[in-house]
Amino acid sequence: MYVNNIEIYDNVYGGYGIGRLDNGKVVFVPFGVKGDIANIKIKEEKKSFSYGELIELVKPSHHRVDGFCKYIGVCGGCSYGFLDDDFEIEVKRRIVENSFRNISDFKIDEYVHSNKRDYRVRCRMRLKWGGLFYKKFNSNELVSIDECPILKPSILNKLKDVAGSYSDTDCDISIIENEKGEELIFLDSDIDITDSKYNIKSKRCQKGLKSIEFNINKHTIPAGYRSFFQTNRYLFESFQRKVVEQLKGYETVLEFYCGSGFFTIPLSKEVRKIVAIDQNDEALRLLKQQATGRAEVLNTDLKKDIINIKGRFDAVLVNPDRDGLSKGVLKVIMDKKPEIIVYVSCNPQTMSRDIKNFMNRYKMCQFTVVDQFYKTYHIESIAVLTER
Template structure:
């Protein structure tokens, strides 16, 4: 069914929002507020519909030509049709509206723009299908073939070109990470074939790789089949050398991660006891410990914890200790009474832990979030127990996409 409607705003996820003649809300990706569009409804729910854009009948003067020929086909970007400044303005507005809906708070965040609107990603997962190597199509598991991606650091694009030439059919997924300190790359190739042979000729950029046996779409790392060269990476931030690999969580935008870490270090302060509840490889814990805080870091990923421990040793930081733990089940605060808790959960947020932290009346909470919806939900747990927000910052880690990274500092 085709409809003509006016786009009134953007929502989290990047879609434009308009209204059908019967008043029902309609979400339309790749549109700009103010535009009059003809759309086709693709999903009709009780309270809203989703639609695809058929034509832009009255384009917004703000609209720009996307720089990537695969925009709208590839699922990676959502906002290339907006100039960068407008993307950040809309992300700020979406953040404010989402938090206000959940909590009644009217936050006015400081928005830190990205240093680079392209070429910023230090990590990528490529999928392989029928000889094509690329990213998933929007809302699908079929592969859009890539020559290169403008959001990736040039060394990843170079690695992609090189490995495509010697890739055996049995590989279904490839994780590539940049060693930020040297600009070399490392890769993990996943296959279901335990006899898979991979022989990548000398590369100027790929310094090492692993081949792992894992089913397509299966969670986890799979079984290591073989490793060639050096597969650990390093990244120096606030004078601390962090260690990681292509198989652990690591912030994808190293330039903006520096800003994020600075903000967290500043918010935590000096000489306090800190719990870093989703610490990964110690991205916040180690710079915070270097400033003189005692830190206990927890993460469900034992491999990330091993990297954090090794980096603590490498940097001679003795006041940070790390433990593998599911913090949503582990009762982290039963044995420790920190004055600050840093929370940096995955997209689903951390409602259970947020409640525990608030009930224990921890003096200060630094909540780093990549999803304003779950942040709003979790903030309620704190506000209902007497906390107030002392600062709110957006750090734009993901230009051209809808993702919104924020830091909210709360105190009792």
């Protein structure tokens, strides 16, 4: 079904503009911008809402900009690539505020932003037919790309070079590169690695470096082939500093989802003891090699409903993935009753859901948005909760 002259009246989390059909039903339209008048096609009907596809712009919004990337509207990555910079910030602020509307007196105390384009130090693509592909918006369909404005140029050049050497391979390919230009490239395949000028690994074998290091605020933070690392090189220092400053002065810190130590390593120099927990073997191995004696590193399945952690802790730091805290982690925090909880997240919806569980005992004393994901719908935030 086609619908003409629908007005997009807002932008919401997930990369959608939203409009309303004549029958009152809300329709979510990817790449729509508040103020657009558009002709759309209804792609999927749900009971209380629909998904649409933007077919034609009748009248573009004054917030709409063009030219950010030639793949905008096809590639699923930069779903806010059509928004002007000021409106992108406005949209993200409103999304966060709406996510926390059930928490009284909520406010954003600080919004840290960078509009530099080539910010990403890591990415994952599809390697196929000697080319590189991203996924389309909310789809497993692929779109061939030969440029990406939010990637460091050197990263894409290396991936193109590798893709040309594995033209018969069909697999995911990921890369991370540090400030010295050292890279780790992982091919998610059982293929043999041919001679390469790059540090590269497959499921079967590996050539070159086993890990690389980033220097952030004079701290050495390791990174591996398959362990999580932060994204925006222009905000590494301020992001790390804002979290660490909240926990200075506390004796003992319990950290969940520590990764390879982006926060653990600097914190281990500021507190008497930190217990850092994750379930990624590679990340924990790298952290153990780099951390000071004040850091105890534990490998624990964080998805379990029951997690046993001994001891008392003054402070808790969590940095979960988009799914938020598991029941087990949530229960540990409630049982430990720390003086302070610092919650770092890239999903304001699951973050808000989890924080509501703490509000009987804690109050939110500071909330900072660190917008690591320019032109995408992802939003990184830091919430600081202290005892009432």
